[in-house]
Amino acid sequence: MKTTLIVVFLFSSVASADVFDYPKTKLHLSLGIANPSYNLEFQDKETEKKVSFKPNANSLLVPGFTYRGLFGWDWVVGLSWGFRQKILQENIVKFGESKYDDFRFKFTFKSFLVEVYYSQFRGFYIEDSKGADPSWDGSQPNLQYPDMYARTTGGTFTWVYHPEEYSIAGIVNQTERQAKSGGSWLSGASINQTVFSNDTGLIPITIRDQFGVGQDLTKGKFSALQVNCGYGYTLGTKWFVGGLIRFGLGAQLREAQLLNSESLDGWGISSKLDAFITTGYNGDDFFTVIRSNAQGNIYNGLSSKITSTQNNFSIVLGWHI
Numbered sequence: 586m587k588t589t590l591i592v593v594f595l596f597s598s599v600a601s602a603d604v605f606d607y608p609k610t611k612l613h614l615s616l617g618i619a620n621p622s623y624n625l626e627f628q629d630k631e632t633e634k635k636v637s638f639k640p641n642a643n644s645l646l647v648p649g650f651t652y653r654g655l656f657g658w659d660w661v662v663g664l665s666w667g668f669r670q671k672i673l674q675e676n677i678v679k680f681g682e683s684k685y686d687d688f689r690f691k692f693t694f695k696s697f698l699v700e701v702y703y704s705q706f707r708g709f710y711i712e713d714s715k716g717a718d719p720s721w722d723g724s725q726p727n728l729q730y731p732d733m734y735a736r737t738t739g740g741t742f743t744w745v746y747h748p749e750e751y752s753i754a755g756i757v758n759q760t761e762r763q764a765k766s767g768g769s770w771l772s773g774a775s776i777n778q779t780v781f782s783n784d785t786g787l788i789p790i791t792i793r794d795q796f797g798v799g800q801d802l803t804k805g806k807f808s809a810l811q812v813n814c815g816y817g818y819t820l821g822t823k824w825f826v827g828g829l830i831r832f833g834l835g836a837q838l839r840e841a842q843l844l845n846s847e848s849l850d851g852w853g854i855s856s857k858l859d860a861f862i863t864t865g866y867n868g869d870d871f872f873t874v875i876r877s878n879a880q881g882n883i884y885n886g887l888s889s890k891i892t893s894t895q896n897n898f899s900i901v902l903g904w905h906i
Contacts, residue, residue, distance in 0.1 A: 603765040604752045607905055613760050615872075615903030617647040621687050623706055624894040625735050625781060627788065627796070627886065634795040636717055636788060638709040638733065640683035641676065647899065651760050681729040683708035689897070693754050697773075698743040704895065705736040717789040730783055737882070737893055739777030741813065741859075743831065746770045751817050755867070756827050759874060759903060762867040763825060768818030775833050775857060777882055778808045779893040786844055797888030798849075804842040807884040807891065809855040811835030828862035837884055853885035872903045 607613075626637040685706040692699040710727040711717045717728055745753060750767035754760050781787065782804040793800035811833035819827030837855035842848050858881050865874030879896040 603750050603763060603767050604748075604755065604761055605764045606754075606761045610905045611652060612906035613651045613758070613903060614906060615647075615649045615758075615901050617649070617899045617901035619645045619647050619897055619899035621645065621704075622896045622898075623685075623704065623735070623737075624712075624892075625709070625779075626892045626894070627799070627889045628892070629796045629799070629889050631797060631888070632795045634792060635713075636792065637712045638730065638735075639680075639712050640685055640706040640709050640735075641680040642683060642685060642706070647901075649903075651758060679726050680710045681708050681726070681731055687897075691757055693757055696745050696748045698741075698745070698753050698757075700741045700743075702740070702895075703736075703738045705734070707732070707734045709733045709735070711789070716792075718791045728789065732785075733781070733783040733787070735779070735781040735893075737777070737779050737895060739775060739882075741773065741775040741831075743771050743773040743813065743815075743829075745817070746772075751819060753817065753829070755819060755825075756817070756829065756861060756863055759867045759872045763819045763822055763827070765822070766818075766820045768816060771813075771815040771817055771829060771831060773813045773831070775811050775813055775835075776809070777811075777857065778806065779882060779884065779891075780804075780806045799841075799887035799889045801844040802841060802887065803844055805886065805891070806840040807837055807855070807882075807886075808840075809835055809837040809857070809882065809884065811855065811857050813857070823868050824866055826862075826864040828860060830860040831858070833857035833859075839885070839887075841887055849887055855885065856883045857881065858883075868905075870905055872901075872905070874901050874903075875899075876901065 621642055624639050628635045683706055687704040690701040709730045714721045714728040747769035751769035752761045755762045787802050788796045788800050813831045813833040815831030817829035819825055834856050837853050840850050861878045863874050863876040876899045881894040884891045
């Protein structure tokens, strides 16, 4: 399976005294290096024992562009595509080999932001292998689950209360910039789903007795609908630091299957925390930024708290043409 990363932006321009939208610029080009990561953690509610799974994901080379005024409309359409970089053989031996796809779409309008994402991974290793098997030592490869599968999908809607003071486009892809430091309260809603499976069991057999009812879990599907609130702020103009943070709370539907094929479904409460942070320079002719886009979904499992965490860290150089 080829590793890819797609990001699409589509937004209306925002004109205000506090936001500069490059009125004479139609094309923005960029080249970046992105490092996507994923973590699936199980923590027993009584013993607080943890086990954390990660794929052996590598960096991506990401060229991209955005264009303003396509088909004569006052909008910006953009696309970037990631090309997988080679993993060193010693890293494959140490952590195994993962197959994965990661797609992210962002649609930014004057007063709101819509985000859609999809990622799937097959092949995981246990980060703290010593904690999962006391006989393990650092000279050995990490404990590996080559057939373990996980998928996370979802969408988030975010309303910007003061777009004339705070530009999400200036944070997300630098096709605008703040002419004055400013921020805005945010609200919205999100829907997300995390699916994971491993036919021989997800919790290592050496520590299953520390995981209650959920110790024999082989498959899980957690679907959640949440209400979000947060805040965004940008400090500076050409040299800047800014971002946004959002917290969500809502209901979840749990569908779980055990080793004996028993299904245990039910409702519960889930929460979500995500943040987008960036800093750098956004000038008249070019920009260079560091970005970090992280989100964590927390679900209530059979006897565990299950946390699905994604992060995309990137360094980008771009030009306003």
